[in-house]
Amino acid sequence: MGVKxxxxxxxxxxxxCSAINSVLMTGAGASISNLRxxxxxxxxxxxxxVRGPVQTHAREILGSPVVRVETxxxxxxxxxxxxxxxxxxxHAYANAIDVSGFVLADGRRVTVVNGWLGKGDEADFLRAxxxxxxxxxxxVLSPDYNFAHRDHLHVDLGGRPYCR
Ligand SMILES: [Zn+2]
Incomplete structure (x- = not known):
């Protein structure tokens, strides 16, 4: 998958708390910062x-691919x-990631905290x-969920399906 x-x-x-069967990931096409x-x-x-919908939507909605995912x-x-x-x-089981922003190849930086409530392509990209x-x-928990998630997208593979 081209993962570093x-x-x-x-x-x-x-x-x-535990981290079993875990890796330290630093890239998946784009570099990925700050993971543990x-x-x-x-x-x-x-x-x-990251390699699929994030890059596809970045190219189609923002006009430039993602070169760095900020977590x-x-x-x-x-x-x-x-x-x-x-x-x-x-997070206590190394089974969740919080994503706060994206840096594009054209130098633009899209953050959840600023883009989610903004108008236009950044809000469209983040929702997509x-x-x-x-x-x-x-x-998956976004700023739509609660104030604690105003500045990041939380994704995990535990518990029950829930998307907001
Ligand atoms: Zn989280």
Whole structure:
């Protein structure tokens, strides 16, 4: 798939957190910044999303391919954000990725925090790739979901199908 990654040793942390069968992914066609441990099936799905619909929509809607995907990370030993719950996040299992923005070949930078509520092609692009993400991941949370997700798209392969 043209993915740049290294295999990580299995890790079990405190409080039920873990990163088993995980890789450190730094590119899938475009470079991918700031990821930590990511479970292999999620990394595979993410690479397919980046190489497929993200690039297709970037070319068609924004007029330029993506050269860098900016993330806010993957593995993090923490609870679900933005809801009253002490449930561990899928991030605690290296089974979630937060995407915050994209840099295009023409130098333009599209961020979720600025583009989602903007008008025009950036908002169209971000909604298009969110909708495609819903076909490839189990849970997808965008700024439409809650304030905690105003600046990123959360994608994971845990729990039940949910797309907003
Ligand atoms: Zn997240």
């Amino acid at each position: 990654f290294s295999v990580l040793p299995d890790f079990v942390g405190n409080g039920g 441990a990511t479970q292999c099936p999620l990394a595979r799905a993410f690479a397919g999303w 806010m990370g993957s593995y993090a030993c923490r609870q679900v954000k933005g809801v009253a719950s002490n449930k561990l996040s899928e 790739i969110r909708n495609d993400a819903c076909k490839r991941f189990l849970t």
